[in-house]
Amino acid sequence: MENVKLKKLLATIGKTIKQHRLQQELQPEDIAEMTNLTAVTIRNIEAGEETYLSNFLAVCLALKMAPKDILDIEIKLEPLYKLSQPRKEKSRLTPRINKILGSDFFTQERTAKDVVRELGAIYKISPSTAEVSVILKRKVKEGKLNIEKQGRLNIYKK
Template sequence: MVRYKNEIVLKTLGKRLKAERLKAELEIEDLAALTGFSYNTIYNIENGFETYLSYFIEVCFSLGVHPKEIMDIELDLSPRFSLPASRLEKSRLTNRINTLIESSYFKIERSASDVTEKLRNDHNLDFKSKNVSVILVRFVKSNVLNISKVGNRNFYSTK
């Protein structure tokens, strides 16, 4: 994955922190002493370089300003990329299986193909049993469902 940083936002936040520091009549060295961070760390934050969120928060605290005040800037709240249709459908599938769990559908043991058929009938979804099985196993790992084996088939039920 390519490293990403929003340079415009980082520079804006850095300028706001610097303005707060100057308003408090502090030098970078003073802020470094208050935070325990190096001069270069403070300098880099103020100049829009990448930093840790905890560093940003500590600098705000040391300046006596709430981080939300520094972050109160106009932002484009849309994601960088659209959610691929396949990912969106898998998220919906997980939610629909969760609804089945909450509705007591799994009070009796069900196979992945049973669940797939139910979803196909109820929601007109066209998924393979293996996609459903992966999600069911996640619910088993999170201790929401039990799993039992009959031959080579897995059956799922609520605890």
């Protein structure tokens, strides 16, 4: 794991687990026996190493601690990495196409290029026809649109 923020969070969680284990006067070997994990795995968790969620839950159960109590730590709630502008636009594309679907736009036969033009007119964006086509095909699978082939063109209609 490369992210410093995650490493610090895991270290804090591990330290909390170790504190609860010590308060209960238990050894890593005791927790290992109660979880069917190895003592090395328990020590690694306490040292802030990555682990499976199931291992974390098993340790919580062995300590008779609710996971939320162990995870009750101060966290700055923000993504590790900012969403790129292209990804932001792609994630907004489906809801925008859904709005167009809710209108009478698809009462006539439309191509992906028609949808790109409509998105440009309404939202001042210009996604690729490939991006729009992927979403339109998904809407066909969801039963919200019908598709018909005319040569190489996909024609969409409600």
